[in-house]
Amino acid sequence: MNDFERRGLMLILSSPSGAGKTSIVNTLLKTEQKLKTSISVTTRPKRPGEVDGVDYYFVSVDEFERRLENNEFLEHAEVFGNLYGTPNQFVSDTLGNGEDVVFDIDWQGTQQISQTSRDDLVTVFILPPSLSELENRLRGRNQDTAEVVARRMSEATYELSHWPEYNYVMVNHTLEESVSNVRAILIAERLRRRRQIGLASFVNHMRGIK
Ligand code: 5GP
Numbered sequence: 001m002n003d004f005e006r007r008g009l010m011l012i013l014s015s016p017s018g019a020g021k022t023s024i025v026n027t028l029l030k031t032e033q034k035l036k037t038s039i040s041v042t043t044r045p046k047r048p049g050e051v052d053g054v055d056y057y058f059v060s061v062d063e064f065e066r067r068l069e070n071n072e073f074l075e076h077a078e079v080f081g082n083l084y085g086t087p088n089q090f091v092s093d094t095l096g097n098g099e100d101v102v103f104d105i106d107w108q109g110t111q112q113i114s115q116t117s118r119d120d121l122v123t124v125f126i127l128p129p130s131l132s133e134l135e136n137r138l139r140g141r142n143q144d145t146a147e148v149v150a151r152r153m154s155e156a157t158y159e160l161s162h163w164p165e166y167n168y169v170m171v172n173h174t175l176e177e178s179v180s181n182v183r184a185i186l187i188a189e190r191l192r193r194r195r196q197i198g199l200a201s202f203v204n205h206m207r208g209i210k
Helices: 023-031 060-069 087-094 108-119 130-141 146-160 175-190 199-204
Strands: 010-014 036-037 072-077 082-087 098-103 121-127 170-172
Touching: 010 023, 010 108, 010 175, 023 036, 023 098, 023 175, 060 082, 060 170, 072 087, 072 108, 087 098, 108 121, 121 146, 121 175, 130 146, 146 175, 170 175
Parallel strands: 010 098, 010 121, 036 098, 121 170
Antiparallel strands: 072 082
C-alpha cells in the first residue's frame, strides 16, 4: 500500500435486479478496510431478512420527500414504483477521510452522480450470464412475490441497455470471479495519478526538492 495521502473514490455497481451485485458488495466489504458502503434510503417495503439501517433506511413517502426537500440526497430515483436515494452526508464524510464508497444504485442514480462528481467516479455494470439465469436468481431468493419478479424481469431488458454508459462491464459467472474482478478495478483505480494527492510532495521529498 502506498504511504501517502489519497483522494477517496466512488465505486458504483449497477445491474438489473437479481444479477448478484449485493453479494459482490458484501463480500468485498469483508476484506476491504478502506471501503465503506453507502446505505440508501427507500420507500420500498422491507423484505424478509432485511434490517433497517443495514440493508436500507426504510422510510415513508412523506419522510423521503422531507429529506429530498432538505437536500439530503446526492441522487434519487424511482425504481419499480418505489423511491430510492443516496444520503450525501455519509459520502462526503467518507471521501473526506480518504476512504472509498461503494454504491449499489441503478443507471438513473449513476447518471446523476456523473454530472456532479465525474472525477471521483468509477462505474461498473454487471451482466447476468443469461436472462433465464437472472429469473432463476430472482425466484431463488424467495423474497419477492411472483408479480414483483415478473415486473423486474420485464424491466431487466431495458436496464440492460445502459451498459455502454459504464467504465467497466463484467458478466457475473461466479461470485468469486466477480469479487476478484471488482477488487482488481479498485486497486487499479486507487493508483490513478490524480487520486494520489500526496504523490508530488512524496516524490519531491525523495528528490530533495522542498
Ligand atoms: P432492490 O429493491 O432490489 O433492493 O433495488 C432495486 C434497484 O434499485 C436496484 O437496481 C438498486 O441498485 C437500485 N437502488 C438501490 N438504492 C438506490 C439508490 O439509492 N438510488 C438509486 N438510483 N437506485 C438505487
